[in-house]
Each structure stands twice: as structure tokens, then as C-alpha cells.
Amino acid sequence: MLAMDYRGPYRVRLQNKAMPRIEHPRDAIVRVTRSCICGSDLHLYHGMVPDTRVGTTFGHEFTGIVEEVGEEVTNLKVGDHVMVPFNIACGQCHFCQQGLFGNCHESNPQATAVGGIYGYSHTAGGYQGGQAEYVRVPYADFGPRVIPDWMDPDDAVMLTDVVPTGYQAAEMGGIQKGDTVVVFGAGPVGIMAARCAWLFGAGRVIVIDHLDYRLDFVRLYGPAEVYNYKELDDVVVFMKHTTDGLGADVAIDAVGGDAKGNFLHTLFGNKLKLEAGNPIALHWAINSVKKGGTVSIVGVYGPTGNMVPIGNVVNKGITIRANQASVPRLLPRMIEHVRAGHINPKALITHRVPLADVADAYHIFAAKLDGCIKPVLIPGNA
Amino acid sequence: MMTQQSLPTAQRTRTPVDTSTISGWGVDADPKNDPTYPIRDRSKNDVASDTWDRPTQQESAVEILQSIEFVHKPAVFGTTAPPSGISGAMRRAAFRWSESNWLHWLLLMGADRINVVEGVVEDLTHGTLPNIPAEMGARAEWQHNKKGFALKAGVILALVATAAALSRGGRRPQ
Numbered sequence: 001m002l003a004m005d006y007r008g009p010y011r012v013r014l015q016n017k018a019m020p021r022i023e024h025p026r027d028a029i030v031r032v033t034r035s036c037i038c039g040s041d042l043h044l045y046h047g048m049v050p051d052t053r054v055g056t057t058f059g060h061e062f063t064g065i066v067e068e069v070g071e072e073v074t075n076l077k078v079g080d081h082v083m084v085p086f087n088i089a090c091g092q093c094h095f096c097q098q099g100l101f102g103n104c105h106e107s108n109p110q111a112t113a114v115g116g117i118y119g120y121s122h123t124a125g126g127y128q129g130g131q132a133e134y135v136r137v138p139y140a141d142f143g144p145r146v147i148p149d150w151m152d153p154d155d156a157v158m159l160t161d162v163v164p165t166g167y168q169a170a171e172m173g174g175i176q177k178g179d180t181v182v183v184f185g186a187g188p189v190g191i192m193a194a195r196c197a198w199l200f201g202a203g204r205v206i207v208i209d210h211l212d213y214r215l216d217f218v219r220l221y222g223p224a225e226v227y228n229y230k231e232l233d234d235v236v237v238f239m240k241h242t243t244d245g246l247g248a249d250v251a252i253d254a255v256g257g258d259a260k261g262n263f264l265h266t267l268f269g270n271k272l273k274l275e276a277g278n279p280i281a282l283h284w285a286i287n288s289v290k291k292g293g294t295v296s297i298v299g300v301y302g303p304t305g306n307m308v309p310i311g312n313v314v315n316k317g318i319t320i321r322a323n324q325a326s327v328p329r330l331l332p333r334m335i336e337h338v339r340a341g342h343i344n345p346k347a348l349i350t351h352r353v354p355l356a357d358v359a360d361a362y363h364i365f366a367a368k369l370d371g372c373i374k375p376v377l378i379p380g381n382a
Numbered sequence: 383m384m385t386q387q388s389l390p391t392a393q394r395t396r397t398p399v400d401t402s403t404i405s406g407w408g409v410d411a412d413p414k415n416d417p418t419y420p421i422r423d424r425s426k427n428d429v430a431s432d433t434w435d436r437p438t439q440q441e442s443a444v445e446i447l448q449s450i451e452f453v454h455k456p457a458v459f460g461t462t463a464p465p466s467g468i469s470g471a472m473r474r475a476a477f478r479w480s481e482s483n484w485l486h487w488l489l490l491m492g493a494d495r496i497n498v499v500e501g502v503v504e505d506l507t508h509g510t511l512p513n514i515p516a517e518m519g520a521r522a523e524w525q526h527n528k529k530g531f532a533l534k535a536g537v538i539l540a541l542v543a544t545a546a547a548l549s550r551g552g553r554r555p556q
Contacts, residue, residue: 008498011517024440024458050490051473053463054501072438090437090457097426097434099419106437106457109448111481116458122447122473123490126460138458139437174416177408198404201411205399223399273491294416304487323420333410342406363519369526 002380003057003132004358009047010366012359017057020128020136025072028140030064030084033382034157035130035355037365037375039187040300042258044121045362046270048277048302051110051122059377060086060118061161062130063153066140073141082144083156084137085164085327088116088125091142102324107138113303114324123303131358133379143328148335155338157376158345163334165298165325166192166254170200172296172321173250177201182239182248182288184281186214186226188348188374189298190254194222197250199342206248208235208284210260213371221347229261239288247290255281256299257306269306276302283308289318297322351375447477469497 005015020029041058043049066080076082088108089101095115096104107116108125116138119129128135137144147156166189175181181197183190186209197205205224209215215226232238240247257269257277265283269275277300285295286309295318313320337343350373353361361375401407437457444461465473476489505512523531 007501007512007517011498011512011514013513013517023442023461025438026458047494050487050494051476052494053469054497054504055463057462088458092437093434098423099426107459109446109452109456109459110477111449112451113481116460122460122463126446126462128460128462168419171410171415171419174418175411176413176416177411198401199406199408199410200415201408203398203401223404225399302487303481304484319417321418321420326419329419337406340406342409359517360519360522360525363522364526367519367523367527367530369522 001133002355003128004059004355004377006044006052006056006058007054010045012045012058012362014356014358017128017132020134022068022070023136024138025070026139026141027070028066028073028076028137028144029068030062030082030130030135030137030144031067031381032062032064032130032132032135032379033081034063034153035059035132035377035379036061036157036160036162037131037361037377038161039189039258040120040256041362042366043256043277043300043302045366046258048257048270048273049121049123050303053122053126056119056121057128057132058119059129059131059135060120061157062118062135063147063157063160064130064135066144067134069140075141076144076146081147081153083147083160083331084118084130085143085145085331086117086161087143087324087327088118088127088138089143089328090139091328099326099329100323101143101326101328111303117324131355131377133355133381145331148339151335151338152346154346154349154376155344158348158374159331159334159338160327161325162188162192162348162374163338163343163345164327164330165189166194167196167199167330167334167337168323168325169193169252169254169296169298170196170202172298172323173197173200173252173294174319174321175200175202175250178203179249180204180206180243181250181252182206182208182285183224183252183254184208184285185253185255185259185299186211186218187254190252191218191221191348191373192343192345193252193254193298194218194224195343197252198222199337202250206239206242211368214373217373235284236287239284243290247288247293249290249293251285251289251293251295253282253285253295253297253299257301259299265307275306276304277306279306279308282306286312286316286318289316291316292318294319294321298325348374349376353377355379447473449481450477451480467497467500469493469500472496
């Protein structure tokens with residue numbers, strides 16, 4: 001079968017690989033119909049995630065047709081068209097029982113901090129991802145969900161990560177009616193976080209980024225007030241002054257370690273890898289939120305460390321909430337929101353690219369070319 | 383103090399969004415949503431040890447490295463790209479230390495870089511010359527950013543020319 005193949009930082013290609021097989025009674029084999037490139041795939045693509053081995057296939061946002069099921073999988077049948085949450089979760093461990101499906105303790109031998117994730121390095125379990133014609137889906141009796149008949153497959157693939165991650169970013173902010181919410185990052189997750197902030201009753205939503213074409217998009221899609229930080233002398237001073245000197249009630253970091261916007265953090269974090277990525281968005285979030293406010297982090301950072309103003313977290317009494325999205329927990333509600341028309345996920349898709357052109361798709365997305373917001377890969381056999 | 387005039391134009395002209403025009407505004411508003419997820423739910427699980435009904439253990443002949451912070455092997459795991467070569471030896475060494483130790487991660491990052499060279503060697507031994515420009519999306523760069531393409535091509539040519547010149551200089555008879 002054909003699959004994306006990681007060869008090193010900034011280098012990917014299409015490769016013939018062995019067909020996946022059932023390795024556990026709760027596995028399924030899925031023929032991929034759509035697979036997104038996620039902003040967090042770019043952390044892998046840029047070589048920022050430790051234990052990203054040459055030969056890995058990325059891709060944790062995908063839908064597909066069930067081709068084969070293990071003997072313990074009774075809820076799915078061959079031919080079902082399913083959306084597959086990016087979390088590989090058993091559904092029964094200490095953490096899954098808490099609804100912490102991104103932190104499953106039975107799916108990742110290489111690290112205790114995070115559960116298994118498809119195609120997200122050996123630090124997330126060493127699984128092959130969905131940017132391929134076929135993929136092995138562990139715990140298929142728990143995570144995947146059959147796509148409703150009425151749902152557009154383009155919406156379905158966005159429910160495997162982007163929509164629930166953006167929603168959880170807003171949820172973790174503990175937004176109350178009338179709150180001012182600032183979202184750092186106008187990538188797909190930041191856009192979705194801005195949209196979902198309204199569902200929780202936000203009174204004002206501000207998005208900050210440096211890419212005008214994405215700011216233009218979220219200004220209408222959110223809707224949101226948008227600001228290009230390159231036009232601001234100091235992001236934090238601006239945020240204080242535009243909130244009567246207090247700061248935002250909730251600040252969301254929807255960027256993670258691939259941030260731009262600060263020379264020293266770019267040098268230490270992105271170039272020299274002395275930090276787990278560039279944490280300037282988190283830095284701004286901590287300093288822009290009001291005293292007693294909440295910082296919600298869904299941006300992805302590496303597992304080592306970052307220089308952020310933790311003293312200000314103490315002095316301001318800030319609450320920080322963060323996690324990988326718990327997709328199986330949120331999927332039912334996300335489906336309701338799509339059906340009700342509150343969220344239009346497929347509107348974010350700007351590029352539909354044949355899997356064969358995966359290298360070009362990665363470059364377009366990473367270099368922010370051609371107005372790219374969200375690329376979706378379509379295998380030739382989909 | 384920043385004056386109104388010193389604020390960006392967009393801020394000076396800001397008009398509040400009319401929330402009545404937003405589909406779904408406030409439908410998930412809930413005063414109980416603070417504190418919110420993720421938070422420990424004691425009603426569902428308050429045991430401190432691994433007393434859950436464990437899934438069937440996956441069997442595999444592939445070498446799987448395991449964090450020393452685990453007290454048992456997780457039931458399911460990926461079997462792709464097992465450790466091999468110099469990078470594999472470094473990865474095995476890294477797993478002698480916990481996830482809390484920087485040496486663990488630094489060794490893994492070092493192994494990743496060496497693994498890239500091993501990947502090129504692997505290609506060559508299989509008779510494949512990796513098309514690195516294509517792997518890096520050069521075609522897309524040409525299609526969508528010709529200026530950037532020309533700049534990068536120029537830098538690469540300059541580096542190659544400089545290296546060639548230095549190489550010739552080094553071989554010049556004394």
C-alpha cells in the first residue's frame with residue numbers, strides 16, 4: 001500500500017509499505033478515505049518531537065472504511081464508514097474512566113504523560129498514522145464512530161481532532177457569559193476555539209496572529225476581532241489597554257511550539273532545540289490574562305521544557321488548564337453542533353490534495369503558501 | 383499610558399459583536415463549567431493503583447522500548463520502525479532514564495538526527511537516490527513562491543560554488 005513516509009526534518013515522501021494487519025483482538029484495519037495534515041504534524045515535520053523515527057507515517061486525523069476487525073470488536077462491521085478519534089484509548093483504565101481519553105495508560109509504552117496517538121512519533125506510542133491507504137486502528141471497539149448518513153465526510157474528518165480540540169480549548173477556559181476571550185493563533189484550532197468560545201457565551205472574542213489571510217478568515221468565521229501582532233508594539237500592553245487595563249478573562253494558547261514572534265525563543269526553541277519549541281504564545285497568554293483568570297493550552301509543546309513567566313502565574317493567581325483533546329468524550333456533542341449548524345467544520349478546508357502529492361501538501365501548509373488553512377489528503381483508492 | 387490615538391486603527395474602530403447574530407451563542411454556557419475539564423472525577427474512579435480490568439496484552443516480536451515510569455507494559459502499542467543501528471543503540475540508552483530526565487530526551491533527539499543519515503544510507507544501499515528537493519516540496523515552492531524558490535536555489539548554488547572553490551584551493555600545489 002502507499003503511505004506517507006518521514007525521512008527527516010522537512011522531508012517526506014510517498015512510499016510503498018507493508019499492509020497493516022490485526023495485531024490485537026481489539027484492532028481494526030481501515031481503508032482511509034480522508035486524512036488531514038494537522039498543525040501539530042508540523043512539529044514532527046520540523047523535527048521538534050523526540051523519538052520521531054525515519055520510516056514513520058504521520059496522520060492522526062482520518063476517516064475510513066472498515067476492512068477487517070479483530071475478534072473482540074463487535075460494534076463495527078466491515079464496510080462501516082468511520083471517523084477515528086486521534087486518541088488511542090482503551091476506555092477502561094484509571095484515566096479513561098475519568099474521561100481523560102488523551103491520557104490512556106494502556107496505549108503508549110514509551111511515555112506515561114500522553115496516551116497513544118496515530119502517527120505521532122514513538123513518544124506517542126510508535127503507531128503508523130492515517131496518511132496512507134490503510135491503517136491499523138487499535139481499540140476499534142471504543143474510539144471509532146460510524147459517520148451519520150447526513151454528515152458530509154469533510155465535516156466528519158474535522159471531528160477527529162480540529163473541532164473537539166478547539167472546543168475543548170474554549171471549554172477548559174471555563175468561559176462564562178460575557179467573558180472576554182483572547183485566542184493566540186489563527187490556525188485551524190485557533191479558528192475553531194474562537195468559534196466555540198461563543199457557544200459558551202463569550203461576550204468578546206479576540207484573535208491574534210501574524211498571518212493576515214488567516215485573520216481575515218477568522219474575522220468572519222468566528223466572528224472575532226483580529227489583530228496582527230506585527231502591527232502592535234507590545235501584545236500584552238495592547239491586551240491590557242483594550243480590556244480597561246485588566247486583561248482578558250480567558251486566554252487560549254492555540255499555537256504551541258511552532259510559534260513565531262520572538263527572536264530569542266525562535267533561536268533557542270525552534271532552531272537550537274534548547275527549549276521544547278517557541279513558547280511565546282503561552283508567554284503572551286500568561287501575561288495577557290487578568291489576575292485570577294484562566295489560561296487554556298491546547299498548543300502542542302515537546303516534552304522537555306520552555307521558558308515561560310511562571311512567576312507571573314503565581315503572582316496573578318492564574319489557573320492553567322491543558323490537555324490533548326479528549327475526542328471520544330466530546331464527539332457526541334460535536335456531532336450535535338454540526339447538525340444544528342452551530343459549527344461548519346469543512347469551511348476550514350482550503351486544499352484537497354492527492355496522497356501522492358503529500359510532500360507538496362506538507363510544504364504548502366508549513367510555509368503558509370497559497371492561502372492554506374487546512375489541507376486534506378485523499379488516497380487514490382478512497 | 384497608551385492613548386486612544388496610539389491604538390491600532392482596528393481597535394479604535396472596534397464595534398462589539400452582536401451575539402444575537404451568532405448561531406448557537408451560549409448554548410453550552412454553564413456556571414458549573416468553572417472549574418471544568420480536565421478535573422478529577424472522584425465519583426468515577428478514586429483508586430490509586432492499576433486495578434482496572436486490563437485489556438488483552440498485545441504480543442509482538444518487535445522490540446518495544448518502554449518508559450521506566452511504567453509498572454506494567456501497556457496492553458497495546460505500535461510496532462513501526464523498531465530501534466536499529468547507531469540511533470537504535472542511542473534510543474535504548476535513552477530509556478535507561480525517566481521521562482523527567484533531560485538526558486532521556488536529548489539522547490532521543492540525537493538519535494533522531496543520526497537516524498536521518500541512516501535513512502539516506504539505507505536508500506543508497508537499496509539503489510535509491512533520495513530526491514530531497516521533491517521530498518521538501520520544491521515543486522510547491524516553485525508553483526506558489528517563485529521568489530522564495532529562486533532565493534533558496536541561489537543560496538544552495540552559492541554554497542556549492544564556494545565549497546567547490548575551497549576544494550580546488552586545497553588541492554593547489556605548493
